[in-house]
Amino acid sequence: MPFVELPVVWIVITDIIAWAVIHMAISYLTLSMPDHWFEHDRLVYKIRPWEKGGRLWQRYFRVKSWKGLIPDGTVIMGAGYNKKQLHGRDTKSLTNFIKESRRAELTHWLSILPAGFFFIWNPVWAGFIMILYAFSLNIPIIIAQRYNRGRLEPLVSLKKQRSS
Numbered sequence: 001m002p003f004v005e006l007p008v009v010w011i012v013i014t015d016i017i018a019w020a021v022i023h024m025a026i027s028y029l030t031l032s033m034p035d036h037w038f039e040h041d042r043l044v045y046k047i048r049p050w051e052k053g054g055r056l057w058q059r060y061f062r063v064k065s066w067k068g069l070i071p072d073g074t075v076i077m078g079a080g081y082n083k084k085q086l087h088g089r090d091t092k093s094l095t096n097f098i099k100e101s102r103r104a105e106l107t108h109w110l111s112i113l114p115a116g117f118f119f120i121w122n123p124v125w126a127g128f129i130m131i132l133y134a135f136s137l138n139i140p141i142i143i144a145q146r147y148n149r150g151r152l153e154p155l156v157s158l159k160k161q162r163s164s
Contacts, residue, residue, distance in 0.1 A: 004121040008086045014121055022114050027073055030107040038102040045102045045107060047150045054150025057143050067144040073107070075106065085150075098149055098156065105145040108138040 008016065041047070048057065057063045074082045081100035087093045111134065116129035 002119065002121050002123060006121055011122055011126065015118065015126075018118070019133075020103060023111060026110045027107055030103055030110070033103070038099040038106075045105060045149075047146065047153060051146060051150050053154055054147040056070075057147040057150070061140075061143055063144055063147040066140070069143055069149065070144060073104070089147075091156060091163070094152055094156045094159070098152055101149050101152075102147045105142050108141045108145075111138050 011080040022088055034140075036137075038045075049051070054063075072082050072084050083097065083098070085106060086097055094112060115134035116127075119127035
């Protein structure tokens with residue numbers, strides 16, 4: 001039983017508005033974080049050995065076949081770094097892409113967290129649908145970011161070794 005009872009039409013409207021505000025607020029928050037917070041592999045960003053440099057994501061999820069369909073949030077926000085394609089193949093461009101990939105991954109992890117609040121005004125079954133929505137929208141984007149970084153980080157390391 002929800003804490004706040006609303007007619008179904010208002011529940012749907014509230015859900016749509018709440019998700020839009022949540023997505024925009026979290027995007028704005030992560031866009032305003034300093035770049036240096038995303039320069040290193042820390043905690044959640046670190047590509048793990050079991051990911052096999054991104055190959056795991058391709059093998060089990062066929063990332064290459066659908067990652068191009070993901071809309072880039074920078075178009076909606078009107079700010080940020082467009083990750084639809086590489087901006088260059090030099091070390092600086094690749095490093096910048098990796099940094100912004102970490103920012104995008106954090107944005108989408110954070111976007112899952114508020115899903116539990118939807119139980120306040122939704123019936124229990126709809127609250128679980130909101131959780132399912134949060135995971136189904138954000139996990140594919142997280143996977144795509146990890147796939148890209150898993151392939152690019154070794155390349156950047158190799159380029160840095162060759163230049164020194």
